[in-house]
Amino acid sequence: MRAARLLSLVLLLQNRGRLTADELARELGVSTRTVYRDIDSLSSAGIPVYGDAGHRGGYQLLDGYRTRLTGLHADEAESLFLAGMPGAADDLGLGEVLAAAELKLTAALPAPLRDRAGRIRERFHLDAVGWYREQDSPPALVALAEAVWNQRRIRVRYRRWAEPQEVERELDPYGLVLKAGVWYLVAAVDGTVRTYRVSSILCLEVREDGFERPDGFDLMAHWQDYLAAYDARRLRLQASVRIAPALFAALPDHLDAVLVRAVEASAGPPDGDGWVLATVPLESVDLAVPTLLSLGPDIEVLAPEELRRKVAETAAAVLDRYRPTGRAGAGDLSSSPADTVASRARAARTAKP
Structure with a gap:
């Protein structure tokens, strides 16, 4: 954990130039005192990082120094598909992982492309949540995402509109969909694929036994078919x-x-x-x-x-x-x-x- 934080600190300085201890602490999610200790550790390890005092001071790397320790971990690589949706990454518990992956990618880019990536971030932002709504962040989402990824069967207690309103289901979770700021679970129950609103899951138990995901199941295609069928049922x-x-x-x-x-x-x-x-x-x-x-x-x-x-x-x-x-x-x-x-x-x- 500390080694990863030290690498992130070096990459931050490499990508952004001079940063104060307070700025580094905010980026890394640690205290300013921890940043001071990490800077001392980097200096002791031979990393050419130095600090300037005063109002315009801060820490920076010696001109020309670049680290090549930019290899992505598996979880960082997996998080990159959410790079345009930081809110969704946070909901799934991948916010810090995504930030680390972006740092490593930026550090590996040539200087002109690095500058271009920075300009894109400054000028374009994706906000997928509808107007007058907040991001739906159900408590069960992180555990549910892990069950989806690891293909673990789940047992849920679910609140629905029909009577009885609370039901228990054993599900094979195939995927998660974020629609207009609301999370939905696509899962199979007794071989039939259904859709559940994640915020309506009252209790979640991740089982030890796994399940076989059907060959060729296309989550995007299934979701489009579901929306079309839903509109046909709804608009009578x-x-x-x-x-x-x-x-x-x-x-x-x-x-x-x-x-x-x-x-x-x-x-x-x-x-x-x-x-x-x-x-x-x-x-x-x-x-x-x-x-x-x-x-x-x-x-x-x-x-x-x-x-x-x-x-x-x-x-x-x-x-x-x-x-x-x-x-x-x-x-x-x-x-x-x-x-x-x-x-x-x-x-x-x-x-x-």
Whole structure:
């Protein structure tokens, strides 16, 4: 452990030039006092490292000195596929390993390529988590990753939506997928491959017995098939709608990509006012109402009638909630265009199906 830290210290100085003891301590995750001791050890071993005092001081290597001890350990090499996703590497317990691997790779590069790698890091950053979300970091993730890598069978207690909500399963873990900041486990139960949200695993036991991973199993291909099947199961309601031109152009800002593709594929030619008829797949009437109302007055539901009526009822209820009731300073909405909408909505609510 200490030998690896000493090598990392040398590589940091080699790659970045002069660094203070505090900067080295932060990079290595140790105390400043430990850095002082490591510098003394390196000097005693003949490594030409020296320090300058003062505000602009710090430690650096003698000009021209380069170490060639840059061989990657197996776990460092395995971590490199996560080089663009440091958050994912940390979740899997590979953060320090990945940092060491990157240091060694950078040290092994010729000076021009080393500078280029630094410029890329300074200018490009991958943040795979969706807006308004935080990275999902379940407690069981590290142990689960080890079971996946070592092909160890696991026993889990899992929380699901259906009854009974808590179930126990014995699984063969095939792989882990990070989707929009959320971790999922792809595993086989009784020979059937299923998907589990890692944060819903309440208890995890890694067994000693292993399992045989199927020859040719392609995690990426399986995940794409799973997403397609999931959307087919989820989007069971087909709604016929009219969409105003401004909203039609802005749909990618408001709806999931799969919904946008369906609308664009089914859209007919614009009418005289530029509105288009299209079909949008939705989950259910109850779940569709807030989605459609969030699009404002630039979309009209034509069918099914149950959905159209539910949207009208909800719009009327919202308008009733905000209707003035004689409070001081409240405006009169009785003559507003919204009143006409409310009247139509109440008529739709009382009409027979």
